Amino acid sequence: MNFSSEAVGGLATDVHLPDAGGPFPAVLIRTPYDRTRHRAEAHGWARRGFATVVQDVRGRFASPGQWQPYENEAADGTLTAHWIRRQPWNDGRYIAVGASYAAHCALVLALDTGATTQDRPDAVIAAVPALGAADTAREPSGVERLQARAGWWAAHGDRSDSDESALDEALATDPGLLAHLPLTTLPERLGRSLPSWAGLWQRRDRGRLVAQAAQADLPLLAVGGHHDHFAEDTVALWRTWGGPSARLLLGPWGHSLVAAPGPDAGPAHRLPLGELYASWARRALTGGLTPGQHGAQALGGGNLWLPAQTDTIPCTQRLRPLHGTRFTAHPDRPVRSDELTVPTGGVPDRCLLVTPPLTRPLDAVGPVRVRLQASADTPSADWAARLVALTPHKSAERLAVAILRREEPRNKAGEFTIELGRIARRLDTGTRLRLEIAGHHFPAHARNPHTGADPVEADQLLPSRRTVDPSSVTLTLHVLPARPHPVDPAQEILR
Incomplete structure (x- = not known):
């Protein structure tokens, strides 16, 4: 393999070429996480016949300039793409590839309406895509994703390098770090400047890339994990994609994909993603993919794969209230996102309901939603x-979670639905489903001040007393109507 380092538009860029004579199709990876960490990945692409270009984005690691997350990637990526097309080792084709923030870099190249067709990629692989600042900062309902964003900004924000342990070290020193108010003062408590932190929460363009995806004109491979906090965005991107073909691979993984299997992962879910990516790339570049949306999703706990689009039927589960039909969402004692233990004494902090044990195995595949009638004695309330x-083995495993923000007159009962996203999980005979309805999901999400004030800027939080009508609560799953017919995920991706 031939290796060289370049300065493309002033940005630090590594080029990995196959040993065989060229020219070659190219793979472009633009990353804020240090291009040198991608050498094994680049070697893998080169062994499979692809020239691989890996670049530090502006202001990160060896690339000069000011690091402004999500701001310069379309322009810098287009310049780099133009450079690739002019190189003697490139055969005129390239694929934009990336995971997380690097997936954002790949997607803005593919969807940049200001770029010429010559500069846009011929195909794109977007794994666990962080679609944009607004998309990563908030849930679709507008609720702030506190812990994940604090961790990312502490590790990577407004600095040229990274410190992955920055938030953990700060929490070890100050366990109440994320509870301090207002949240805009987090940089001061971390002990360093983070000028972009406050601006993050002012972004309101969530869904911009997904909307643009409808106009796409090239193939997509979207890869995600059921346990990844960007799973819904990954599916939305795939569903909306307007290109000639779109493929979805959704496994029982976290944000690091196969390196972070969930408790429901089995041997069948350990896929060689590198080989799969390269095989898909060859087909995408030669027009060998069947038009339309296809793909595969893992059935967690079932050790098999299903088509990405699987016919299901809605199934409403009966729920019995255990306690907390009247509860208090107290900001000093919020329901924790990192604990599944439910307190049994004191003033209830959540409404708790449970189903009877399942009398047969159930394959739940598709969206989960909760419908309820409830009220709060505060003008603003989050419902988690x-x-x-x-x-049956006495373990508790989280299946889904969502949080909805509502503005209602005090103590006015309203009927509403909370969409909990998609699951694909086999539930064994004897399993019971526990549903918790709470006012907080902290520290994963910021606490609602219950005053109508902005949760990021609020310096005062009030308790909120809630009432849930237990007879109104319905839990709807989507289930397979018959025994599943497994598929080979590679065949579905490459069809």
């Missing part, structure tokens, strides 16, 4: 719903 599987 968490679904937990209580297995």
Whole structure:
């Protein structure tokens, strides 16, 4: 393999070429996480016949300039793409590839309406895509994703390098770090300047890239994990994609994909992603993919794969209230996102309901939603719903969670639906489903001040007393109507 380092538009860029004579199709990876960490990945692409270009984005690691997350990637990527097309080792084709923030870099290249067709890629692979600042900062309902964003900004924000342990070290020194108010003062408590932190919460263009995806004119491979906090964005991107073909691979993984399997992952879910990516890239570049949306999703707990689009039927589960039909969402004692233990004494902090044990195995595949009628004695209230599987083996496993923000007159009962996203999970006989309805999901999400003030800028939080009508609560799953017919995920991706 031939290796060289370049300065493309002033940005530090590594080029890895196959040993065989060229020219070659190219793979472009633009990353804020240090291009040298991608050498093994680049070697893998080169062994499979692709020239691989890996670049530090502006202001990160060896690339000069000011690091402004999500701001310069389309322009800098287009310049780099133009350079690739002019190189003697490139055969005129390239694929934009990336995971997380690097997936954003790949997607803005593919969807940049200001770029010429010559500069846009011929195909794109977007794994666990962080679609944009607004998309990563908030849930679709507008609720702030506190812990994940604090961790990312502490590690990577407004600095040229990274410190992955920055938030953990700060929490070890100050366990209440994320509870301090207002949240805009987080940089001061971290002890360093983070000028872009406050601006993050002012971004309101969530969904911009997904909307642009409808106008795409090239193939897409979207890869995600059921346990990744960007799973819904990954599916939305795939569903919306307007290119000639779109493929989805959704496994029982976290943000690091196969390196972070969930408790429901089995041997069948350990895929060689590098080989799969390269095989898909060859087909995409030669027009060998069947038009339309196809793909595969893992059935967690079932050790098999299903088509990405699988016919299901809605199934409403009966729920019995255990306690907390009247509860207090107290900001000093919020329901924790990192704990599944439910307190049994004191003033209830959530409404708790449970289903009877399942009398047969159930394959739940598709969206989960909760419908309820409830009220709060505060003008603004968040409603968090968490679904937990209580297995016959006495373990508790989180299946889905979502949080919805509502503005209602005090004590006015309203009927509403909380969408908990998609699951693909086999539930064994004897499993009970526990549904928690709470006012907080902290520290994953910021606490609502219950005053109508902005949660990021609020310096005062009030308790909120809630009432839930237990007879109104319905839990709807989508289930397979018959035994599943497994598929080979590679065949579905490469069809």
